[in-house]
Amino acid sequence: MKKSIMALGSLLVLGAAAHAQKVEFEEYNLDNGLHVILQQDKSAPVTVTSVMYHVGSKDEQTDRTGFAHFFEHLLFEGTDNIKRGEWFKIVTANGGNNNANTTDDRTYYYEVFPSNNVELGLWMEAERMWHPVINQIGVDTQNEVVKEEKRMRYDNSPYGQLMQEIKKGLFKTHPYRWTTIGSMDHLDAATLAEFQAFNKKFYVPNNAVLTVAGDFDKAQVKKWVEQYYGHIPKGAAVTRTKIEEAPITQTIHATFEDPNIQLPMIVAAYRTPAMSTRDARVLDLISSVLSGGKSSRMYKKIVDEDKKAMQIGAGSYSEEDYGTYFVYGIPMPGHTPQEILADADAEVVKIQTELISEREFQKLKNEVENQYVNSNASVEGVASNLSTFYLLYGDTNLINTEVEIYRTITREEIRDVAKKYLNPNQRLILDYVPAKDKAQN
Incomplete structure (x- = not known):
């Protein structure tokens, strides 16, 4: 309902609606500020482990656009305990799949595993949060990946720059005026220290929500959450000031x-x-x-x-x-x-x-x-x-x-x-x- 409303025939709709179930969940905070949501559903033997960080393209500097989307890629490079290039191999070898996406407002990572591998998903996302390896090799590699994505999806795609031009026209001061993928010149100009500082500022437990949904033992998952996330240091508070746009009064x-x-x-x-x-x-x-x-x-x-x-x-x-x-x-x-x-x-x-x-x-x-x-x-x-x-x-x-x-x-x-x-x-x-x-x- 937050994007577009889908349409089906009335009979099908009313039949489905009659079987809609209330989503039961539990939520709480760790001492380091990480918000945790647990939603138990034993109807299928799968579990999703996800972390959503409150960082998107609107949190970037005007001369360093594209950082949030870049980190969507960069934080798959590896951690202290997951070697470079091994992330996706670990996931597929254990019967899972994973992905990530970025918007103007947030970045979202998730793994879907068979329910007997829920601990693995929790450990991997904790590794991403606490031990990411951010070095020049990873930055250079992902820089080329992002450039290719921009060429394919935006620069060389019919009508691919439509949203860019809409955003540029509607927003004059708010960071929504640039696209999530940002400027390649800005990424090229950024130093390794700037990437590391961006990570330290935003990818911290008190700027994130950990959600576990599916088939799992709640008491056991709570223990693992504390074990893998409880010791991660709280980051400095992320402060935001909403930038107000003047009303549009003429075409x-x-x-x-x-x-x-x-x-x-x-x-x-x-x-x-x-x-x-x-x-x-x-x-x-x-x-x-x-x-x-x-x-x-x-x-x-x-x-x-x-x-x-x-x-x-x-x-x-x-x-x-x-x-x-x-x-x-x-x-x-x-x-x-x-x-x-x-x-x-x-x-x-x-x-x-x-x-x-x-x-x-x-x-x-x-x-x-x-x-x-x-x-x-x-x-x-x-x-x-x-x-x-x-x-x-x-x-x-x-x-x-x-x-x-x-x-x-x-x-x-x-x-x-x-x-x-x-x-x-x-x-x-x-x-x-x-x-x-x-x-x-």
């Missing part, structure tokens, strides 16, 4: 030329409130009505009926300090991006001035119930949700209660919140066009 216009595309795209992007607010959740529902898949208003009108757009879609990206909602469209031959924008705006005006129908409203409710069930359908999803709700929302039990917030949203709120945030003078209009030598004639 921002921007153009970007992408050498990897042949068809132009028009984008309308709006800065929205923090993920923890009620308005952010209302905007989730609005985005579903307007542009959530092929049954949405914009797709049916602009793509199916009028056949003006080859593609139309949207993204709703909620974050700790602010969110972003954007609509994008690629025109059919013979039509212009401005036509698509005008038609999209007309759909926004409708939702700002008319209550959505009872039928649409019921469909939204069904989608909310379905997303609630699906988000907690796997042990991996439960672990991630518990960590996120604790770290970024400040309320772990939202894993059970957030759906109640969505259930109380009214049709009137949908209309009023659309009026509040989705106005022409509050947005970025981005013409995302082919480089001049790539444009179709």
Whole structure:
């Protein structure tokens, strides 16, 4: 529900919702400030061990962007007790899998093991936290890995720089204005001492949450948690000051030329409130009505009926300090991006001035119930949700209660919140066009 609302048929949804189970969990703090969440589920013989650190790209310096994402890679290099190149071998040799990901707000590592290897997962994440080896060999190796990732996913991918340009347009002072992958020039310029200082500041127990979910003996896991994590020294308190953006009061216009595309795209992007607010959740529902898949208003009108757009879609990206909602469209031959924008705006005006129908409203409710069930359908999803709700929302039990917030949203709120945030003078209009030598004639 924090990103986009998924849709399935009402009967399937209501049947699944009837079997939704409350997620039972226990949480406590170690003396060093590490927050621990234990969620026991013996329905399958697997266990997830995860650590989420409260560090993302928004915690970087303006001349050292990309550090948090770089550390997502760097902290797999090895530890005092895990030799370089051995991390993934250990995981696969013991029947597990693992991964990590970084956002503007946090970095998340996890291992999934058969339940008889839960101790191994706990030990490995403790090693990552307490004994990482951060040396020049690892920095140089991962520098090349990250550069290749940037080339593949951003620089050489069609429309790959879209989010970069949206963020740059919507945020002028907040660190959300740069991408998570950051600047390669900044990474090249950084010294080994700077990487080591970043690790010492952020990858500490009092800036993290350890979540264990799945099939395990709770008393035994508590002993292992104390054994492997209890002695790790507490770091200096991480202090943050939220950087406030001035409200957008007139349309921002921007153009970007992408050498990897042949068809132009028009984008309308709006800065929205923090993920923890009620308005952010209302905007989730609005985005579903307007542009959530092929049954949405914009797709049916602009793509199916009028056949003006080859593609139309949207993204709703909620974050700790602010969110972003954007609509994008690629025109059919013979039509212009401005036509698509005008038609999209007309759909926004409708939702700002008319209550959505009872039928649409019921469909939204069904989608909310379905997303609630699906988000907690796997042990991996439960672990991630518990960590996120604790770290970024400040309320772990939202894993059970957030759906109640969505259930109380009214049709009137949908209309009023659309009026509040989705106005022409509050947005970025981005013409995302082919480089001049790539444009179709």
